[in-house]
Amino acid sequence: MQTGFDFTVIWTNITYFFIGRFPHGALGGIALTLYLAVISCILSFIGGLFLGLMGISHNKPVRYLSTVILNIIRGMPLLMVIFWMYFLLPAMMGGNVNESWTVIMALTLFTSAYMSQIVKAGVEGIPRGQTEAALSTGLHPWQAMIYIVLPQGLRNMIPSFVNQFVSMIKDTSLAFIVGVSELTHVATQINNRTIIYPTEIFFFIAVIYFIICYAFTSLSRWLEKRLAWRR
């Protein structure tokens, strides 16, 4: 083994880890990671709902279109999606796009594909009798979906959503590639500055990610138990 481990480098840079350059510049570090994850989660929930409902539509072309979109997005590594967004968004918006929004759009697109699977599974788990009863009371098909099926389905989808949020937190680490100063990028910056402490730095951020993700994974397991009992 080489010389002993020296964790003081962590303490001296602790605020940079947590909030980046904040008052004097953009948000960074753990705060930016959580910000990216939360915003992407909310947006991809909407996108996933949309794609999932497309996937169970009675309209064949719409269903095929959603299958094609899903297979293309899920067949690509997330890194590829980020690169595509990095090149396409400025071309579409005509001009510079803030990199955080590039990453948020890429994460949203990628996770919507997985969210749509969750939505599909949740909706198909509701007994068909509910839809039939709703239609027989005179509700329009999409009214039946919005007022009867989705509220029940969403309760079952909650543990899967939390699991997807955990994956999202891990995926924000890829924002490093396009220059967003989230936790992994902050760690590499500090590592490049103080060359001799890579083990301590990367072990520290591994522990931080582990604490955050393990907390949410335990939450999802607890939610699964609570929601199953209510039935």
Next chain:
Amino acid sequence: MFKYQFDWSVVTSGKYFEWLLSGLYTTIQLSLVAIVFSFLLGLVIAMMRMSNVKPVRWFAHGYLEFFRNTPLLVQIFFWYFGSYKILPTVINDWLNKTNFEFGAAVIALTIYTSAFIAEDIRSGVRSIPKEQLEAARSSGFSYVRSMQYIILPQAVRITIPPLINQFLNLTKNSSLAMTIGVMELTYQARQVESYTFKGFEAFTAATLVYVVLSIIITLMVTYYDKVVLSPMKAR
């Protein structure tokens, strides 16, 4: 909107095409080496997780939780940048002489995927009725032998679709190795883009390769489900 001259010859012939091809070759190499090791490691960890010895079970439980809740990129950086302090000098010298980028990527991918494979194997084994293990034990097999001859052969057949899915995930995750300099497909696509400014063609070529690979593997899983698993379940 798009003031862009498309030039597909860049990625279908010439030296840029060879770059992409060599990137594909490296990706396949990386994925195959990593999946073999991570399957073996995952099998060991799954066995440890189901063992009756408490410390062994706790170690496996901690291993699984830690490596599934940490991002792969952080693990890659840890093994590439931060491992020299925890390895003996002899190994460090040997690693620096050989292709350490590839090695660090293999180690990180192996450990990350083995955690998921161990969970899949464990749920596969748990789906085998408990009576099988009891019958095997009562016939005189030890725990390890009853696993080896009775339980695992059945469990592996059920676990193959999730394992093939993990192989697909591994192939897509191998793209992260580009951050430490492994010249695999995504890295080469980026190289072609920065040399020729034909980003659209380069990335379309790489994306096409990944999507085709993913569709082939998903079709394999569907075929396996239909031909092998459904007849088995219907019995």
